Amino acid sequence: MLEVKNLNIIIENNYIIKDLSFNLNINDKLAIIGEEGNGKSTILKSLINKCDYAEINGIINTNHNRIGYLPQYIEKSKLKYKIYDFLFKDDEDYYNKINDLYKNLNKIDLEDRILNQTINTLSGGEKVKISILKLLLEDYDILFLDEPTNDLDIDTLNFLENFIKTTTKPIIYVSHDETLLQNTANRILHIERIKHKKECRHTLENIGFKEYVDKRERRIEKQNQVASKEKRDYKKQEEKLRQIMQKVEYRQKTITRKDPYGAALLKKKMRNLKSQEKRLEKKVTTEKVEVEENINFSFENTSIPKNKIIINLNLDELKVKDKVLSKNIKLDIIGNTKICIIGKNGCGKSTLIKIIYEKLKTREDIIVGYMPQNYDEVLNDYENVLDFIAPSKKLDDITKARTYLSSMNFTKDETEGEIKDLSNGTKAKLFLIKLVLDKCNVLILDEPTRNLSPLSNPVLRKVLKEFKGTIISVSHDRLYINEVIDKVYLLTENSLYVEENFNK
Secondary structure (H helix, E strand, O other), X not given: OEEEEEEEEEEOOEXXXXXXXXXXOOOOEEEEEOOOOOOHHHHHHHHXXXXXXXXXXXXXXXXXOOEEEEOOOOOHHHOOOEHHHHHHXXXXXXXXXXXXXXXXXXXXXXXXXXXXXXXXXXXXXXXXXXXXXXXXXXXXXXXXXXOOOOOOOHXXXXXXXXXXXXXXXXXXXXXXXXXXXXXXXXEEEEEEEEOXXXXXXXXXXXXXXXHHHHHHXXXXXXXXHHHHHHHHHHHHHHHHHHHHHXXXXXXXXXXXXXXXXXXXXXXXXXXXXXXXXXXXXXXXOOOOOOOOOOOOOOOOOOOOOOOOEXXXXXXXXXXXXXEEEEEEEEEEEEOOOEEEEEOOOOOOHHHHHHHHHHHHOOOOOOOEEEEOOOOHHHHOOOOEHHHHHOOOOOHHHHHHHHHHHHHXXXXXXXXXXXXXXXXXXXXXXXXXXXXXXXXXXXXXXXOOOOOOOOOOHHHHHHHHHHOOOEEEEEOOOHHHHHHHOOEEEXXXXXOEEEOOOOOO
């Protein structure tokens, strides 16, 4: 249905993808994975001729199939549209789609009253929902989805997962959601940037996500073992050669001029030894695999007493301007508890943890760190990377900051550059470094895993699971909730409840 042959995508003389070829057929669910900023969205846009900032060459044959595209963000020019207009503006088939509209509204858990709102009044998750709704109302042959799970509540995630799994339409999608990938993908395109992000590499496998990760780990382990053995063998043989060469050099110095024949033999022997040395060096052909997603960080000295009162929150109403989102909210947190707040899109989860942060940030007996859903809420106050994580400008602090940046795979350009030039995934890593350097023992995290790759997120979950302080978070990431969280709270329009029977 879709044919791609020898595709090259180049931005400012740097290859995003090089010589990519594949066919997409009925029932194919091709997931594009990789670190943030590697060009996954650019590949999607290039395949449907919506990328105006890259040089593209190769063959892309859609065979006249209609392609539906779900972008990460709704265009700014449409944010003032009423949702009804966004869905049906200039649509001649409007009347035939009305029945489908109300069926699909129910599927994605939206009420029909939302249709008269403007898009800019919606939460992040609600914007994704209406974009999905618009896609469902058209009878496309192939679907391209760019981060479709961003900000979605768990009920809608389950609907989307089931839709991708059961439809026969071929789908190409970008996602960081490991659960979605595990349950839906049957093909994987892994995009990487190696050699300090100067070169691109891609891997295409016709297998599921978990099988791909396991296969990749085995391949990396095997290649690294071969590389280590070659290096050990080389060192041993090199030492033997060195000892022989030393003996020959000694004899060359001590042999008398009266024995020119012996001197010639030694000279020949030395030439042979140097030839052996060169051949030995050529035998070391296997390199250790460069793994892009390796991130290395941990929290130190951040424990908190188990009985320490972190917050006793009582809110009669949770409001945004004049709109009441919930009421009768009571939340008591002590010690090194790790909680997650879930709920429908637009119910006020981000608003609630901002209130918690405002109440805690001036406390002198705890060190509070905040990672917002919209990073620019905080980062707009800083120009450069080091301004944010080493504001003291002290040499020791800058040195330590650079060490952590390196451990999180920041390049020299990223380390010394401006924050506005970073991808969202790199900004997420920057916040994590800030939390570590500030020695925070209370973390307030709004969707902490949403912008890290599915290959980096397991590391983050492990670090947060081992964290000895308090975590107050909002997340729809089912693996994060399952592996890190002690207690789940459900926020509704009526109150905040402990979700005893949450199905992780």
